[in-house]
Amino acid sequence: MKKWVTRKLNKDNAVAISQRYDLPMLIAMLLDIRGITDEDEIIDFLSNETLTASPFEIKDMDKAVERIQRAIEDGERICVYGDFDADGVTSTALLYSYLSDIGADAMYYIPSRESEGYGMHRESIDRLYERGVKLIITVDNGIAAVDEVAYAKTLGIDTVITDHHAIPETLPDAVAVVDLHRPDCNSSFKELSGVGVAFKLVQAIEGEYADVDGLLENYSDLAAIGTVGDIVALRGENRVLVKNGLRHINNGDRLGISALAEDAGLSGKSISAGNLSFTLVPRINAGGRLGLSKKSVTMLLTDDEEYAADIAAELSSDNTERQQIERDILGEIDGMIRQNPSLVNNPIIVVYGEGWHKGVIGIVASRIKEVYAKPAVVISMEGDMCRASGRSVSGFSLIDAVFSCSDILTQCGGHPMAVGFGIKRRQIESFIQRINRYTLTHPVPQPVLELDCKLNPAQLNVELVRGLSLLEPYGAGNPTPLFGLYNMTLRDIREIGGGKHLRLTLSRGESTVYALRFSTTLAEFPYSAGDVVDLAVTLDINTYNNNENLSIFIRDMRFADREEDETLRSKECFERFCRGEIISADEASSLLPDRSEFAVVYRFLRANGGYRYSFDSLLHRINADIGYGKLRVILECMNELRLIEIDEGMYDFTVRLCEVGAKVDLDTSVIITKLREVSSDE
Numbered sequence: 001m002k003k004w005v006t007r008k009l010n011k012d013n014a015v016a017i018s019q020r021y022d023l024p025m026l027i028a029m030l031l032d033i034r035g036i037t038d039e040d041e042i043i044d045f046l047s048n049e050t051l052t053a054s055p056f057e058i059k060d061m062d063k064a065v066e067r068i069q070r071a072i073e074d075g076e077r078i079c080v081y082g083d084f085d086a087d088g089v090t091s092t093a094l095l096y097s098y099l100s101d102i103g104a105d106a107m108y109y110i111p112s113r114e115s116e117g118y119g120m121h122r123e124s125i126d127r128l129y130e131r132g133v134k135l136i137i138t139v140d141n142g143i144a145a146v147d148e149v150a151y152a153k154t155l156g157i158d159t160v161i162t163d164h165h166a167i168p169e170t171l172p173d174a175v176a177v178v179d180l181h182r183p184d185c186n187s188s189f190k191e192l193s194g195v196g197v198a199f200k201l202v203q204a205i206e207g208e209y210a211d212v213d214g215l216l217e218n219y220s221d222l223a224a225i226g227t228v229g230d231i232v233a234l235r236g237e238n239r240v241l242v243k244n245g246l247r248h249i250n251n252g253d254r255l256g257i258s259a260l261a262e263d264a265g266l267s268g269k270s271i272s273a274g275n276l277s278f279t280l281v282p283r284i285n286a287g288g289r290l291g292l293s294k295k296s297v298t299m300l301l302t303d304d305e306e307y308a309a310d311i312a313a314e315l316s317s318d319n320t321e322r323q324q325i326e327r328d329i330l331g332e333i334d335g336m337i338r339q340n341p342s343l344v345n346n347p348i349i350v351v352y353g354e355g356w357h358k359g360v361i362g363i364v365a366s367r368i369k370e371v372y373a374k375p376a377v378v379i380s381m382e383g384d385m386c387r388a389s390g391r392s393v394s395g396f397s398l399i400d401a402v403f404s405c406s407d408i409l410t411q412c413g414g415h416p417m418a419v420g421f422g423i424k425r426r427q428i429e430s431f432i433q434r435i436n437r438y439t440l441t442h443p444v445p446q447p448v449l450e451l452d453c454k455l456n457p458a459q460l461n462v463e464l465v466r467g468l469s470l471l472e473p474y475g476a477g478n479p480t481p482l483f484g485l486y487n488m489t490l491r492d493i494r495e496i497g498g499g500k501h502l503r504l505t506l507s508r509g510e511s512t513v514y515a516l517r518f519s520t521t522l523a524e525f526p527y528s529a530g531d532v533v534d535l536a537v538t539l540d541i542n543t544y545n546n547n548e549n550l551s552i553f554i555r556d557m558r559f560a561d562r563e564e565d566e567t568l569r570s571k572e573c574f575e576r577f578c579r580g581e582i583i584s585a586d587e588a589s590s591l592l593p594d595r596s597e598f599a600v601v602y603r604f605l606r607a608n609g610g611y612r613y614s615f616d617s618l619l620h621r622i623n624a625d626i627g628y629g630k631l632r633v634i635l636e637c638m639n640e641l642r643l644i645e646i647d648e649g650m651y652d653f654t655v656r657l658c659e660v661g662a663k664v665d666l667d668t669s670v671i672i673t674k675l676r677e678v679s680s681d682e
Contacts, residue, residue, distance in 0.1 A: 077132045333351050573629050
């Protein structure tokens with residue numbers, strides 16, 4: 001459950017932008033909403049096609065270039081040391097390809113996610129030493145490799161670090177440490193991904209008067225995939241890299257990318273940043289998650305069309321396998337939640353299981369976060385040592401929360417939105433208690449769904465949507481515009497796609513629109529014809545037989561009369577009570593139902609033979625002045641006294657009526673007794 005908020009707009013400013021730059025009013029509004037308001041920003045955002053900032057703004061870039069050029073001149077073997085995700089793979093392919101093209105004795109190395117894990121390792125350095133490597137250049141990793149860089153030095157191997165992750169207290173004693181987040185780095189743009197930093201290194205090696213357009217032509221396709229894959233803001237130089245990269249990807253300039261796109265069903269289609277994010281990047285990542293990152297690099301580098309197609313097919317197969325592993329783990333977690341619903345009452349949801357694939361638990365954490373709108377941590381147990389991955393919500397630094405428990409962790413790294421760490425099995429329960437105790441002084445903010453603006457359905461047309469292309473590519477920092485259609489009456493519901501999706505007919509006043517709700521079956525859909533709803537939608541143009549039509553895609557949906565602030569407050573109060581935290585007498589009273597409210601709920605359930613849609617829809621359907629927390633208490637009490645049976649998982653909520661013989665005394669309920677005790681404490 002999220003609170004819907006409309007982003008702030010300075011309408012006068014939007015009017016001025018529209019008039020000055022001859023832009024449609026909606027585009028001017030969206031620029032203002034995104035904070036793109038001064039002349040340089042607007043021109044850069046809408047029309048910049050090349051990189052203008054000198055790479056030598058970046059601290060230590062000059063040292064990196066000097067050492068790399070010396071290695072090339074002296075014929076020293078150089079190893080590009082990468083990472084196993086899409087950013088690391090494309091960084092590796094980009095820098096290795098460039099070094100090979102200019103005659104360097106280059107090789108690359110990507111550690112196994114399963115057997116080695118992220119970053120540099122002594123064993124890997126030993127292998128590189130045996131192969132005669134004299135210079136290691138890290139890409140998308142290395143900033144924390146203090147011990148490993150020191151060890152490499154004892155073997156006569158120099159290291160150049162290029163990274164974009166958070167800076168630790170102590171930097172490695174490398175020849176150069178190129179990281180935009182160094183406090184002494186004066187770079188004008190600090191949001192590059194690992195592949196963005198690798199591109200700037202190539203630009204620097206080419207010199208102050210480098211042919212930047214030529215470099216973009218050769219490498220921006222790789223940079224685009226890594227940039228989108230790492231979910232960095234698509235502003236500034238990132239936007240330039242992705243815009244150029246998409247053009248070359250759509251031109252089919254690189255065999256490996258074209259093969260992957262064809263295998264993914266994108267052949268002949270215009271590939272967008274969204275296609276990269278949801279279709280190509282997961283396939284490249286799948287190889288890394290299942291320990292096969294080198295496949296991805298070789299696919300990106302090959303000039304053999306048949307070989308590229310074979311690897312693309314393998315990566316797609318890996319991705320299918322990854323999806324099944326993900327479903328299996330989520331199925332286990334769903335069962336845990338059904339058995340112990342209190343798991344999801346904590347501010348930070350932590351789940352753990354035996355032998356869960358360590359390469360997939362981060363995605364699983366993302367799924368849990370999406371469902372419950374709370375930070376989530378998933379721990380894979382294997383023997384005494386366990387590996388964990390976490391994902392956060394906007395406004396809450398999960399890395400800070402995890403660092404507060406660092407004394408019981410074996411290792412830890414990440415950033416505010418994503419973390420990874422090691423922990424011993426015996427410390428897991430202590431970790432769960434401590435990280436949730438951290439939220440008492442650092443509360444998790446209320447989850448929010450941000451709408452760019454509300455639209456009148458009468459305004460919707462193809463021309464309105466056509467103008468939105470000026471803002472592409474979309475991604476982190478420049479999301480696809482999300483619009484609100486409020487107080488829409490649901491007129492008709494039709495199944496499409498073999499029953500996997502729904503097509504809705506909705507109206508307001510004299511206007512009727514058609515909208516698609518993907519991945520929702522009729523049996524799962526909690527709304528009925530006649531309901532008045534609010535929609536959060538994205539807009540697109542569908543072309544069929546040379547005819548253009550408006551497409552409306554529903555991203556979220558709610559009943560129009562929901563009092564969100566009170567509902568979220570009541571939910572938070574109920575969860576605190578369930579966790580055993582202190583609530584006030586007034587709060588306890590707000591959760592405590594009277595007999596008439598019990599009767600209203602029970603009569604509704606009897607009349608409907610139970611209930612099988614979402615809890616939120618039940619709250620609406622009962623149509624009484626019963627808040628979220630109070631309804632939860634009523635259902636918990638009825639479940640406790642065997643009047644009903646609740647079966648609630650990650651994606652469904654079912655209430656079944658039980659056969660009742662003797663009369664039930666509500667006063668014997670444990671939850672009611674506890675609430676009465678608290679409510680009478682003052």
